[in-house]
Amino acid sequence: MIKVDHEALLTVRGLTKAFAGVRALKGVDLDVRAGEVHCILGQNGAGKSTLIKVLAGVYAPDEGEIVWRGEQVELPTPESALEIGIATMYQELDVVDGLTVSENIFLGHELTRGVFTRRTQTNRQARELMKRLGHGSISPNTEVGLLSAANKQIVSMARALSRDIKLIIMDEPSAVLDNEEVKSLFTVIRELTAAGIAVVYITHRLEEIRQIGDRITVIKDGRSTANGLSVADTPTSELIRLMTGREVANVFPPAVAIPDDAPVVLEVDHLGLPGVFSDVSFSVRAGEVVGLAGLVGSGRTEILETIYGARKAGFGSVRVGGKPLRRGSVVAAVRAGIGLSPEERKSQGLVPEEPIFVNVTLSSIPRFTKAGFLDEKSERKAAREQIDALELRPADPDRPAITLSGGNQQKILLARWLVHGTRVLLLDEPTRGVDVGARTEIYALIRRLAAAGNAIVIVSSEIEEVLGLADTVLVVSDGNVLSTVPAAEIDEHGVLDLIMKGTAA
Ligand code: ADP
Numbered sequence: 001m002i003k004v005d006h007e008a009l010l011t012v013r014g015l016t017k018a019f020a021g022v023r024a025l026k027g028v029d030l031d032v033r034a035g036e037v038h039c040i041l042g043q044n045g046a047g048k049s050t051l052i053k054v055l056a057g058v059y060a061p062d063e064g065e066i067v068w069r070g071e072q073v074e075l076p077t078p079e080s081a082l083e084i085g086i087a088t089m090y091q092e093l094d095v096v097d098g099l100t101v102s103e104n105i106f107l108g109h110e111l112t113r114g115v116f117t118r119r120t121q122t123n124r125q126a127r128e129l130m131k132r133l134g135h136g137s138i139s140p141n142t143e144v145g146l147l148s149a150a151n152k153q154i155v156s157m158a159r160a161l162s163r164d165i166k167l168i169i170m171d172e173p174s175a176v177l178d179n180e181e182v183k184s185l186f187t188v189i190r191e192l193t194a195a196g197i198a199v200v201y202i203t204h205r206l207e208e209i210r211q212i213g214d215r216i217t218v219i220k221d222g223r224s225t226a227n228g229l230s231v232a233d234t235p236t237s238e239l240i241r242l243m244t245g246r247e248v249a250n251v252f253p254p255a256v257a258i259p260d261d262a263p264v265v266l267e268v269d270h271l272g273l274p275g276v277f278s279d280v281s282f283s284v285r286a287g288e289v290v291g292l293a294g295l296v297g298s299g300r301t302e303i304l305e306t307i308y309g310a311r312k313a314g315f316g317s318v319r320v321g322g323k324p325l326r327r328g329s330v331v332a333a334v335r336a337g338i339g340l341s342p343e344e345r346k347s348q349g350l351v352p353e354e355p356i357f358v359n360v361t362l363s364s365i366p367r368f369t370k371a372g373f374l375d376e377k378s379e380r381k382a383a384r385e386q387i388d389a390l391e392l393r394p395a396d397p398d399r400p401a402i403t404l405s406g407g408n409q410q411k412i413l414l415a416r417w418l419v420h421g422t423r424v425l426l427l428d429e430p431t432r433g434v435d436v437g438a439r440t441e442i443y444a445l446i447r448r449l450a451a452a453g454n455a456i457v458i459v460s461s462e463i464e465e466v467l468g469l470a471d472t473v474l475v476v477s478d479g480n481v482l483s484t485v486p487a488a489e490i491d492e493h494g495v496l497d498l499i500m501k502g503t504a505a
C-alpha cells in the first residue's frame, strides 16, 4: 500500500499518460481532502485536463495509483467515477443544448417508475438543485441552448449534485465567465465545501487561487512540482517559479527615460460620463505609459471606452496631437490614431473564427482594397510581418484566432493597431487570460510599443502590473481620480491605502 495522507479523500500517486507520441502526464501526485478547495495550477499544456479526465474515468492511465477513501480504485468509465462520488465539469461544457435544464440534470439517470419518466418529480428536484446553486430563477423547462455559458455551468454543476458526490472537479470554469459570474461561482463553491464536498478547481489565474483556494498542487510539463501547498503560506513568486520553472525577478522590463522633448500625444481634460466617472484629467506623452489602478467597477474600463468614443462623454474633451475629438465617435478616435484592446477580447476585440490575417488587417481594410476587392495576398504579407515582429505563435496567418493562446490573441490585437498605425494605445487588462510565463513577453512588447513613440494607457486589476509597467499611475476609485503619481514613488500598499481612504470618504 502506498503512503496516504491520513486526511485524504483522494490520493493519486505516480500517474502517467501518453497519447500517440505525447507524454501528457509524466508523474503526478495529488492529495485532496474532504471539504477543501484544492486548486490545480499550471500553464496551458501542462497536463491539467488530462489529469482530471483520468480521475473522471475518461482516460485510462498508463501507470499510477488512485486511492479513494482508503481503497485503491480503477475508473474504467465516467459512470464508475460518478458511482463512487467523483463528478466533473469539463472545460468544453458537456451539456446538451437541445434538452431542457431538467433533462440535462438527470441525463443518464432519469427518475423513473416502470418505463415512465417521472416528469413532475424530476422537475421539482431540478428546481431544488438550481435553487441550491443560487439560480432558482432558471426554469427546469428552459432549453439549455438558450442559456449563457455561466448558466450552462450551473446546470452542469446541478447535474453533479443530483448524484451523491463527495468531490467535484471543475476544469477552468472561470475561462468563460466575466467578473460578476466568477464571484457568483465562488459563492457556490463555498456552499459546496461547507456541505463537506471537496472541490478540485483548475485554473491558470493566480489571483483566483488567493480568493478561493485552500491548497494547491502545481503541474508543470506533466509533473506535479508541488503537492498540497497551503495557499496562505505560499507567496505568488514561489507559485510562478513552480509553474514556469523560472525566477520572476525583473519580469517587468526596465522603464525607459522619456526624452524631455517628447510631445504630449493624448490629453484628457475634465472628462466625465454622468453616473460613471467624473472630472478625469491626465495627459500622456509619446513613449509614456500611464496606468489606471483601481478596483473592479471603479470606472477604469469606462474611462478607456469614453476616450475611444465607444461611450459619449457628458463633459470634457479628449485631444490627440492637440486636436479635439468629436465626442462619442469611434471613427473619429481611430482616425486620430487611437487603438483600443478591450477587456473581453473574445467577445469584443477578435473575430474568433476568422484567421489571424483577417483579424490583423481588420482596422485597415481600405489600405488592402484594390479596385473594390480585398487583396488577400497583401493582407497576408502584412500579417506575416507582424507575426515575425511580435513572435506570434503559431506563425501561420491562416490559423483561426480562436485556436491561439490568450497571449497570442493579445498579440493579434496589438498587431492590428500596429498595422493601422496608431499613436495612442488603450490596453484594458492586457494580460487577462494570459499564462504567467507569456506575460513577460506581453510586458516587453508594451514597453517596445512605448519606446516606438506611442502614448499608452493601461488598465489592470493587478496593481503590481500597473506599477511594474507604468511611468505614471492614476489611482481611480468610484469614478474619481484620487491621485496621479510617478510609479517609482508609490508601492502596492500606497495604492491600496489611497483606494481605501477614497472609498471611505
Ligand atoms: P492543460 O489542460 O494543462 O492545458 P492538457 O492536459 O490539455 O493540458 O494537455 C497536455 C498535453 O497533452 C498537451 O501537450 C496536449 O497537446 C496533449 N494532449 C492532450 N490531450 C490529448 C489527446 N487526446 N491526444 C493527443 N495529445 C493530447
Ligand code: MG
Pocket: 048, 049, 091, 171, 172
Ligand atoms: Mg485544460
